[in-house]
Amino acid sequence: MTEQNRPDAPEVIGVRRGMFGNRDTGDTSGYGRLVRTVALPGSSPRPYGGYFDEVVDRLAEVLGEDGYAESIERVVVYRDELTLEIERTQLPTVAQALRDDPQLRFELCLGVSGVHYPEDAGRELHAVYPLMSITHNRRIRMEVAAPDADPHIPSLYRVYPTVDWHERETYDFFGIIFDGHPSLTRIEMPDDWVGHPQRKDYPLGGIPVQFKGAEIPPPDQRRAYN
DSSP: OOTTTSTTSOEEEEEEESSSOOOSSOOOSSOTTOEEEEEEOOOOOSOOOTTHHHHHHHHHHHHHHHHHHHHEEEEEEETTEEEEEEOGGGHHHHHHHHHHOTTTOOOEEOOOEEEEOTTSTTOOEEEEEEEEETTTTEEEEEEEEEOTTSOEEEOOTTTOGGGHHHHHHHHHHHOOEEETOTTOOOSSSOTTOOSOTTSTTSOOOOOOEEETTEEEOOGGGSOOOO
């Protein structure tokens, strides 16, 4: 087994050049020659530390051996945070187990964050759910991935009603479709807006800005210095 193929090895999903991903015009930020890899942390070995082992073990008991195996793709501990990477069709089942079991009791979902990795083939869109147990004073995260070609993830509205507007915002900005949401409409952009502005492949765009009589063009139309 090579170093890169180890389950706990970082998953390299791409290479970024420059600071802001600008490719069509000159980069005026001063970071035009910056080159860095984009890597996601790999699976974490046991022991996870703190209460993380207890949470994972209890979740495995609640879901059962087969249920846990088909639901949890990876357990990642990174920067003192526990993330459960979940197979997307099993998301409501896992969320309800985390919410209802007395030894888990993650009764609060703090929102939904969308992430777009254009070069992570088949897993371009990610949704991240921070959970908190008020009962036990614990925090974990759930993460689900979906491909650009099929951007569907089950809604958690029936498990955590507070995600209503958060799922709408993630749909608006990233185009993730939350199946089962009661009213999945745009919440920030106009209803007739085309595209999803927070995706990495969305045009940079911009509007001219007037400053003391001079007009500064949008970022994607400024002259190049390299």
